[in-house]
Amino acid sequence: MSLLQIENLNVDFMTDDGLVRAVDKVKLNIESGQVIGVIGESGSGKSVMALAIAGLLSPAARMQADLFNLDGHDLTRMSLAERQNHITSNISIIFQEPTSSLNPALTIGYQLDETIRFHEGGTPKQRKERALELLSQVGIMDAKRRYKEYPHQLSGGLNQRVMIAIALACQPKLLIADEPTTALDVTVQSQILDLLLKVKEEHDMALMLITHDFSILAETTSKVHVMYCGQIVESGRTYNLLSQPYHPYTKALLDSVPHFGMRYKKGRRLFNLPGTTPPISHLPVGCYLGPRCPYAAKKCVQSPELFNIKGRRVRCHFPLIEEEDS
């Protein structure tokens, strides 16, 4: 059964340049227990999409969707309070900067405890036991000591573990991890990823991993969505998508990553896509990739729709299928 179904999700921001669309016609489908990945450059709308799904957009943002089903309930028909309530009891989110995501003036224990009180309840003693249990579940060794400490006394990796513990205390069916390892160093990064996969199994959650690291996606996810300028440009099974990208943007992204065994040759450089990502307030007409795309043709001044091709969805008039097949 699908846990989260979203169709045509739009998020607009009112800015000085007028209404700006940060997330454009996003279509998502997450099965329970599934691990999906979202990849894209900075500013491609991945985080805004995550915040929109988690109901955490700032008041300046406007969000609308044709379909927003979460755990069998239609959120578009709920009042704001009901929706918020339903979302917070089903979706948890962790962020890129664990240390600034925790309140500096409150102890780890307090921040965990209030979450447990809100979602599970119980006597103070039960709650404390539960909190210590959660802390050791996320691999914090001396949970009793850490319970009394403040975020600034913990390392970034530990704080991210605390964030995961807090997320688990909400007993979510979907955990959104918005670049959970970007601010951490590489060894801690793999520990946190392992931990996320472990708790995902133990708590039977779905996991949505937002990143700009292909290797993380390849290792953890079963399905990937590629975002560019607020749109999903390609989605498909991770292995297929990474080994044979259909969308020129996906291909360009993959080509720009150095990989193991690459030979160094004088004068040889990594592939780069000409130009820069346009600011979302000044998007080009038609396909947003058009002006930068090596395969662009006349037709590309029309906006492409999301096509279904071979079990994949691609937003391109000229998906790179024929050349690869021949």
Add this chain to the structure above:
Amino acid sequence: MFKLLIRHGTTLLISLFGLTLLTFVLSQRGDSALHIYQSQHFMGQYLEYLQYLLAGDWGYSSIHNRPVLYDFLQHFPATIELVMLALLFAIIFGLTLGIMAANRRGKWLDNTLMGVTLAGYSMPIYWWGMLLVLLFSLTLGWTPVAGRIDYIYDVPPVTRFMLIDSLLSQDQYGFDAFFNALLHLILPAITLSTIPMAIIARMTRSSLLGVLKAEYIRTARSKGLSQQRIIWVHALRNALIPILTISGVQVSIIMSGVIITEYIFAWPGVGKWLLEAVSRRDFASIQAGILALSLLVIAFNLALDLLASYMNPRLRRPS
């Protein structure tokens, strides 16, 4: 905590040194010498002056013909009473207005409150005090015009804090004396608290709005906590830290305002006493008054600083 005390103690010592040096110079300006010094040197005399101060000998007023400390102790409680109430008003109402404004950012309530506080902030208090007297005392007749208590009440001075003394004399007057004293206190306290209240309100609003943008507020929201809880526990806890520091500065604003306010309301406190001393060139009293008021400012600032550090765990327990 101990390290914190030492750090604050150092600044405290420096300000005390500057302060006593100033009052020492002032004490030598009078017609007759304030103290008798054995040393010939300036610094030697200064050290002796400090010894006199510590021994409770603050000089002798040739105008009143009694020790300065006596007069000072007569007037000091009245000032403390007024200052404390004004500070209480400023903090309570300043915080409340600031939180209300931040809660309804950009709405008419926010705009109105910010307009009102801007007006309060720019109000010259001698004029504002007189306006209040005109309205509440003379036109409406709700409050008395001046003084600490009506003369029909003969309250024995036990602590010299009128609110406490009037409560102590309950068997004689019941609560009448207390309410009478409170009515006398209310207008001067409002006058005195207007500017600090406005500053604290504006500071609270901007500090709270800044904190509400923080990432940990987003986390709190994602937990499903109520808006009340997010503001009062998660945001205010952090927003209060700069507000407390600012409140320390307000104490010195209140202290300079107290002189003029006491004059307007004929409040028998240190301010009024000090003004009289200035007009009579009573340097002994001036030196003692300045010393006392400044000590009070320093003490309040120290207390609020310590409180602010206590509220901020990053300062309390360095990692």
